Amino acid sequence: MLGSHLVRSSSRAEQKSLQAPVRTSDKLLSIQGLTVHFDTDEGVVQAVNDLHLEIGQGEIVGLVGESGSGKTVTAQSILRLTPRPPARIVDGVVEFNGADLLTLPVEQLRRLRGAEISMIFQEPMTALSPLHRVGRQLCELLSFHTDLDPTAAWKLGVEWLRKVGLPDPQQRMSFYPHHLSGGMRQRVMIAMALMLKPRLIIADEPSTALDVTVQAQIFRLLLSMKEEHTSMLLITHDLAVVWEVCDRIYVMKNSRLVEHGKVETIFKAPAHDYTRALLHAVPRLYDEHPPLLPEYVRSHGTLTPPQREPPARAPAHEQSRSEGDRANPAQHLLRATNLRVWFPVKTGLFARTTGHVKAVDAVDFSISAGATVGLVGESGSGKTTLGRALIGLQAINDGSIVFTGTDAATDMKPGGTELGDLNQRRLKPWRRHLQMIFQDPYSSLNPRMTVLDILTEGLQEHGLLDLPKPDKAVQLLEEVELRADMVNRYPFEFSGGERQRLNIARALSLEPKFIVCDEAVSALDVSIQAQVIELLRRLQTRYGIAYLFISHDLSVVRQLSEQILVMYQGKIVERGNTADVIFRPRHEYTRTLLDAVPVPGDHRRRRRMRGG
Amino acid sequence: MAEPRSTSPHRNAWRRLQRNKVAIFGLCMLTVLALLALLAPWLSPYSYSAQNLALGPSAPSAAHWLGTDLFGRDLLTRMIYGSRVSLAVGFIATAVALLIGVTWGALAGYLGGRTDALMMRLVDILYALPFTIFIILLMVVFGNNIILLFLAIGAVEWLTMARIVRGQVLHIKQQDYIEAAVSLGASRLRIIVKHVLPNIAGPVIIYATLTVPNVILLESFLSFLGLGVQPPQSSWGLLIAYGVETMEEYPWLLLFPATLLALTLFSLNFLGDGLRDALGEK
Numbered sequence: 050m051l052g053s054h055l056v057r058s059s060s061r062a063e064q065k066s067l068q069a070p071v072r073t074s075d076k077l078l079s080i081q082g083l084t085v086h087f088d089t090d091e092g093v094v095q096a097v098n099d100l101h102l103e104i105g106q107g108e109i110v111g112l113v114g115e116s117g118s119g120k121t122v123t124a125q126s127i128l129r130l131t132p133r134p135p136a137r138i139v140d141g142v143v144e145f146n147g148a149d150l151l152t153l154p155v156e157q158l159r160r161l162r163g164a165e166i167s168m169i170f171q172e173p174m175t176a177l178s179p180l181h182r183v184g185r186q187l188c189e190l191l192s193f194h195t196d197l198d199p200t201a202a203w204k205l206g207v208e209w210l211r212k213v214g215l216p217d218p219q220q221r222m223s224f225y226p227h228h229l230s231g232g233m234r235q236r237v238m239i240a241m242a243l244m245l246k247p248r249l250i251i252a253d254e255p256s257t258a259l260d261v262t263v264q265a266q267i268f269r270l271l272l273s274m275k276e277e278h279t280s281m282l283l284i285t286h287d288l289a290v291v292w293e294v295c296d297r298i299y300v301m302k303n304s305r306l307v308e309h310g311k312v313e314t315i316f317k318a319p320a321h322d323y324t325r326a327l328l329h330a331v332p333r334l335y336d337e338h339p340p341l342l343p344e345y346v347r348s349h350g351t352l353t354p355p356q357r358e359p360p361a362r363a364p365a366h367e368q369s370r371s372e373g374d375r376a377n378p379a380q381h382l383l384r385a386t387n388l389r390v391w392f393p394v395k396t397g398l399f400a401r402t403t404g405h406v407k408a409v410d411a412v413d414f415s416i417s418a419g420a421t422v423g424l425v426g427e428s429g430s431g432k433t434t435l436g437r438a439l440i441g442l443q444a445i446n447d448g449s450i451v452f453t454g455t456d457a458a459t460d461m462k463p464g465g466t467e468l469g470d471l472n473q474r475r476l477k478p479w480r481r482h483l484q485m486i487f488q489d490p491y492s493s494l495n496p497r498m499t500v501l502d503i504l505t506e507g508l509q510e511h512g513l514l515d516l517p518k519p520d521k522a523v524q525l526l527e528e529v530e531l532r533a534d535m536v537n538r539y540p541f542e543f544s545g546g547e548r549q550r551l552n553i554a555r556a557l558s559l560e561p562k563f564i565v566c567d568e569a570v571s572a573l574d575v576s577i578q579a580q581v582i583e584l585l586r587r588l589q590t591r592y593g594i595a596y597l598f599i600s601h602d603l604s605v606v607r608q609l610s611e612q613i614l615v616m617y618q619g620k621i622v623e624r625g626n627t628a629d630v631i632f633r634p635r636h637e638y639t640r641t642l643l644d645a646v647p648v649p650g651d652h653r654r655r656r657r658m659r660g661g
Numbered sequence: 662m663a664e665p666r667s668t669s670p671h672r673n674a675w676r677r678l679q680r681n682k683v684a685i686f687g688l689c690m691l692t693v694l695a696l697l698a699l700l701a702p703w704l705s706p707y708s709y710s711a712q713n714l715a716l717g718p719s720a721p722s723a724a725h726w727l728g729t730d731l732f733g734r735d736l737l738t739r740m741i742y743g744s745r746v747s748l749a750v751g752f753i754a755t756a757v758a759l760l761i762g763v764t765w766g767a768l769a770g771y772l773g774g775r776t777d778a779l780m781m782r783l784v785d786i787l788y789a790l791p792f793t794i795f796i797i798l799l800m801v802v803f804g805n806n807i808i809l810l811f812l813a814i815g816a817v818e819w820l821t822m823a824r825i826v827r828g829q830v831l832h833i834k835q836q837d838y839i840e841a842a843v844s845l846g847a848s849r850l851r852i853i854v855k856h857v858l859p860n861i862a863g864p865v866i867i868y869a870t871l872t873v874p875n876v877i878l879l880e881s882f883l884s885f886l887g888l889g890v891q892p893p894q895s896s897w898g899l900l901i902a903y904g905v906e907t908m909e910e911y912p913w914l915l916l917f918p919a920t921l922l923a924l925t926l927f928s929l930n931f932l933g934d935g936l937r938d939a940l941g942e943k
Contacts, residue, residue, distance in 0.1 A: 442844055480846035493837035497670060497859035506855075507845035539669055555841065 076103040077280050078127070078249055083141035085122050088134055096122045096136065098304040104249065107278040109271075111291035111312070113327070114301035115574035116545065120284045121171075123301070124251050126151075127282075128162055145249070164194050167242040171254040176238050177226040183210075183237055184222030187244070194245050209240040214266045232259045232428065239267060243274060250274070250281045256290065260427035260601060265645040265658075268294050272659055286574055288331045289604075289647035292316060293658045300324050316650060330579040332604035334631065334646050381453060382595050383439065383483075383563055384415040388448035390434050408434040410619035411448075418562065419593035423610030423627065425603055425642065431619040432599045436565040439597065440483035441476045452479060452563075481511055481559035488568035490548035494540035500526070500551060501536050507559045525554040529584060546577035553584065557592075565597045570605060582608055603646050607631060615639045677939040684935020687928035694925060698745040707735035709742040710893040718911045728913045730903065739895040740918055746896035747922075750811060751877040755869055757815025758876075762822025763858070763865060769823070770830025771853055781827065784820050792817045793882075800888045810889060814876050825868055829861040836860075863940035870933035874926040881922065897922045 085097040097119040104110045114120045125131045127143050127150060143150040145166065150158060162168075170176050178186060187206035191197050197205065203222070210218035213236040226234055235255065242250060252271070256264040271281060272294060283295060291298055292312060299309040300323070308321040319325045390409040393402040408431040416422050426432050437443035439450060487493035494503060504522040508514045514521060523533040529550040540548060549569065556564050566585065570578040586609065588594060600606050606613060606627075613630040615623040615638065623636040634640045648654055678684055697704060707725075713733030721728045727736040769780035799813045833839065834857070842852050881898025883889035890896040897918050904915030 437840075440844060442840060477846045480844060483844070485841065485844050487837040487841065489837055493841055495836075495838040495842075495856050495860065497862075498855070499669075506842065506847065510846050510848075510851070541670070552841075555845070559845065 076105050077108075077146060078102075078104040078282070079142075079144045080123070080127070081142045081144070083123065083126060083143065084139045085119070085126055085131060086137045086139050088137060095304050097126065100141070100301075100306050102299055102306070102309075104280045104282055107275055107280055108297065109275065109281045109283060109295045111295035111298040112282060112284045112301065113286060113288060113291055113298060115286060115327075115576065117303075118301040119304040120301050121253055124168070124253050124282065124284050127251060128166060128168065129158060130168070163190070163247070164245050165247055166249045166251065167245065167247040169239055169242045169250065169252040169255045171257055177234060179226050181225070182222070183224050183226065183229070187222070187237075187241060190241055191244065205244065206240075209244050210237065212270060213237070213240045213243075214263060214270075215240075230429070232263055235259060236263070236267065239270070243270070246274075246277060246279065248279060250279060251284070252281060253284045254286070255283075256285075256287075261603075261645040262427065262641055264290075265647075269658065287647075288328060288575070289649045292649040292651075293647045293655050300327070326576060328649070330575040331649055332575075332578075332602070332608050333650070334604040334607060334643070334648050335651075381415045381451075382418045382420075383450065383452050385439060385450045386413050386448055388412045388414065388435070388438060388450065389446045390431075390438050390443060391446050407431075407619040409438060409445075412616075412619075412621055414439065414614070414621075416563065416595045416597065418595055419589065420612070421589065421596040421598055421610045423606035423613040424597060424599045424616060425601065425606055425613060426616035427601060427642075430616045432616050433567055435616065436485070436567050436597055436599050440485055440563070440565055441479065442485065452482065477511075481507065481513070482562045483565075484556035484559060484561040484563070485565045485567060486549075486552050486556050486569040488571055490545045490552065490572055493552050494548055494555075496540055499537055499539055503540070503551065504554055504558055507555070511559065513559070521558075525558055528557060528588070529554040546573055546581065549573060549577075549581055550584065553581075553588070557588065560592070561594060563595045563597070565599065567599045568601070569598070571600060571602060578605070585609065603631070603643065604648075615642065674936075674939040678935050681935040681938060683931045684939075687931035687935070690924065690928040691932065694744055694928075695748060697741050698748050701741045701745055705735075705738040705741045707738045709734065709738050709895060711735075718907070718914070720911075721913060727917045728911070730914055731907065731911075736900075736914065736917060739900060740897070740921055743895040743897045743900050743918070744921070744925075746807070746890050746894065747877050747880060747898070747925075750807075750814065750880040750896075751873040753811045754814040754818060754876045754880075755872045757812060758818035758822050758872060759865070759869055760819075761815070762819035763826050765819065766823035766826025767830050767853055767857060767861075770827040771834060771849070771857060773831075773834075777827070781824075784823055787817075788820050796879075796883065797886075797888055800883070807890065810880065810883070814879055818872055818876060822865070822868060822872070825864055826861060829864055830857055833857050833860050867933055867937045867940065870929055870936055874929040877922070877925065877929075 080100060080102040083097055083100040083102075084095070087094040087096050100119075100123060102110070102112070102123070112120045112123065122131060122136065125136075126138055126141075127145075129138070129151065131138065138151060141151065145161070148157075150161070153161075177183070181189075184203065184206055187209070188199065188202040191202040191205060192199070195202075207218045207222060210221055215221050215233060215236050221229070221233075221237075226237075229237065236259075239255065242252075250271070255271075256267060259267065268290065271283075274281070283291070285291060295312050297310065298312050298315050300307045300315075300321070302323050308315065308319065308324050310320075315324060316328065319328055388409055389407075389411060391405040391407050394404040394406060395402055410431075412435060414422075414435070424432050424435065434443055438445050441450075498506075501519060501522045504525045505514065505518045508521065509518075516524065519536060522536050526533055526535060531547060531550055531554070535543075535547075540551070543551065549572075552569075569585070570581050573581060582605070585596065589596060596609065598606055598609050610627050613623075613625065613627050614621050615630065615636065617638045623630060623634065623639045625635075630639060631643065634643055647658075711734065713729065716729055716733035718731050719725060719729045719733070725735050725737070727740065729735055730739065765780060765784070769777045795817065796813045799809065803809050839852060839856055842856050847855070877897070880889055880896060881901060884896050884898030885902040887902075890899055892899065900918035901915065901922065904911075904918055908915050
């Protein structure tokens with residue numbers, strides 16, 4: 050196409066501006082042959098390779114791919130926002146409404162930014178000025194681009210905060226960004242992006258920081274912009290969102306475009322193997338049988354482990370469910386009653402306690418050996434605090450936690466031990482039975498320690514090393530299907546998925562009875578997510594570990610758990626067998642939560658969402 | 662088992678530092694200076710205290726490369742001996758500051774709560790003392806003692822170090838790997854030593870390289886005031902003080918020591934900047 054005929058010289062800008070703009074497409078935005086390189090220490094890396102993409106008037110286009118596929122760089126290139134260095138736009142044309150954005154003088158480009166094309170970023174922290182009140186930032190934007198008088202601008206600002214679903218918009222106008230939660234900040238940013246009614250919105254993972262209920266609300270809002278013929282480029286890794294929101298979809302892999310077309314067509318019959326694998330890996334809320342790992346991901350994923358075992362049997366929870374999970378209380382591995390974790394709220398000069406945040410409030414919990422309990426709820430509902438309290442990482446204010454996983458080596462009272470009463474030192478013998486897998490694969494591994502030290506630290510601390518350190522570490526690496534030669538490396542050399550495997554290996558090292566998985570797969574791409582879930586499942590079958598699987602993503606929880614707890618404002622509002630909770634929710638909040646989960650392939654939901 | 666190309670965070674930082682020409686220049690410069698100072702008795706052409714009153718102050722010549730001072734002492738020799746004192750003060754006082762500052766800051770940051778508040782209030786109070794006067798007082802009370810000089814300067818410089826370390830520790834404390842270590846059963850001491858300290862090494866090293874020139878300058882200042890090193894010993898500050906007195910007749914007596922001091926300070930700052938860039942990421 051056109052990209053290959055471009056003059057590749059630094060004077061391209063001047064040459065082009067002399068010619069009359071040639072319209073090559075009747076689309077609002079047309080990207081042709083975009084190629085972006087990154088200059089790194091190790092040499093030139095191709096971030097985007099000969100990419101073609103078009104967006105029509107009023108069209109919503111999804112650009113999907115896994116992390117590192119080049120989708121964000123593509124989005125940044127449109128407005129020439131790529132960080133330079135290291136990024137270099139080597140080739141291509143980005144035509145917006147007849148003008149080539151890549152050669153447009155900066156002055157003109159600046160006028161387009163915000164007013165004609167606006168961006169919603171993934172990271173809401175950096176996009177708002179921390180020094181100015183929300184209201185002022187909204188009004189400034191309005192007064193800069195429109196001729197509204199201050200009162201009208203203020204009113205419009207409030208109106209938009211209401212539209213993006215911020216409670217108490219009038220009051221929030223006088224807040225500083227740090228008063229708002231991440232989700233609220235993201236909504237303020239979305240309001241700022243939409244307020245000027247741009248012709249094109251580029252949204253880069255706009256809902257990653259948001260809860261599902263808020264996410265649904267935001268997308269409904271974005272879809273309503275369609276009526277004003279606003280176009281949107283939605284960059285996301287979440288295929289379920291694409292299904293509900295987009296008209297057409299572009300799939301990227303390793304800096305190249307793999308496939309594109311109408312959403313219905315591609316979801317029904319993907320032409321490329323990679324798309325098929327991606328689609329297959331998406332957990333679906335209502336599927337009768339949660340998907341197993343697709344063959345493609347097994348062989349083309351980031352890892353190709355030697356398969357020492359026969360492929361996974363029926364999911365562990367299908368088996369154990371038939372055994373009758375209403376086990377008698379004596380068989381509970383861990384049991385918490387009337388658990389309370391309250392955080393004092395201190396105000397004023399002398400930091401007097403004026404109230405409490407009831408993070409966990411009168412919660413009863415129990416889990417039997419080898420079982421998986423899912424815990425869902427939105428951010429701030431107290432899920433993580435509950436998980437941390439159960440394994441003694443968080444002091445509790447009231448209630449009791451009884452652990453009955455007795456072991457000859459640790460001298461425990463028959464009938465269990467009250468974990469909540471123990472101080473840190475006395476907790477130590479119990480620690481090895483209670484482990485945690487963290488959400489963030491980056492901050493959960495000490496960057497200054499080698500894999501060898503990370504994996505053997507716990508064993509050394511407990512004096513349980515039965516093998517020389519390197520042998521033990523290699524054994525653990527094999528357990529999580531990583532290569533033995535990785536043992537002397539540092540965490541930064543690993544990808545997100547591999548890091549999460551290291552996290553699992555570390556938790557496994559002490560042969561625990563109970564592991565809290567706190568959003569353990571939320572930060573991973575879907576195909577990696579599927580691999581890690583599969584690994585967790587296999588380890589459970591092999592060692593009979595009990596999991597508390599905390600997640601905001603019901604579809605993922607569904608894949609692993611035989612029981613689901615729904616948490617809302619510190620309380621468990623619903624509990625029951627997975628199928629019951631998902632197919633026959635009783636509590637109002639559970640219904641809201643379920644209703645907000647996008648389900649790929651569900652035409653009814655897609656129509657309802659898109660108002661068609 | 663380890664592959665030859667295996668990298669570590671330290672090695673990567675070293676590689677980045679090597680690419681920074683100015684920082685490497687600074688490092689070489691400091692190495693040469695340190696060697697000169699160490700080998701002073703063997704290298705210097707004259708004795709640092711040998712006077713040649715017959716010669717008196719003389720301009721640079723073949724016999725005395727950098728000239729002689731009022732008593733006919735060889736300036737080059739006195740500068741080399743002076744660097745022993747100045748560099749020693751710089752590095753030892755910084756080491757003292759590091760030791761106290763890192764321990765104090767790490768404990769305050771990691772323990773948190775009331776302990777932290779108390780420990781940091783003490784730092785605030787010490788900060789509020791005018792530190793030059795504090796050192797002068799110490800010198801007046803305990804007399805001129807070079808060891809005391811090391812300790813006194815170090816005891817003042819640790820305050821900033823403690824604050825920096827505490828801030829870093831507060832940040833590191835929130836990382837999940839600390840929580841993971843707790844759940845593995847690691848003791849507090851182990852967590853501080855194995856998990857917290859290695860991860861704050863970057864900012865600490867950077868601040869330390871920037872403290873050394875501060876301290877050298879402080880020593881020069883004190884010697885200049887007559888509170889530091891006493892003649893016939895020499896230090897850069899002392900040489901500069903004499904140089905200033907005779908600036909108009911014998912400019913080289915000021916020019917050479919001042920240039921050397923400036924070069925050293927430049928080198929340390931270049932190295933500090935280079936380290937900051939090299940350790941900045943990952």
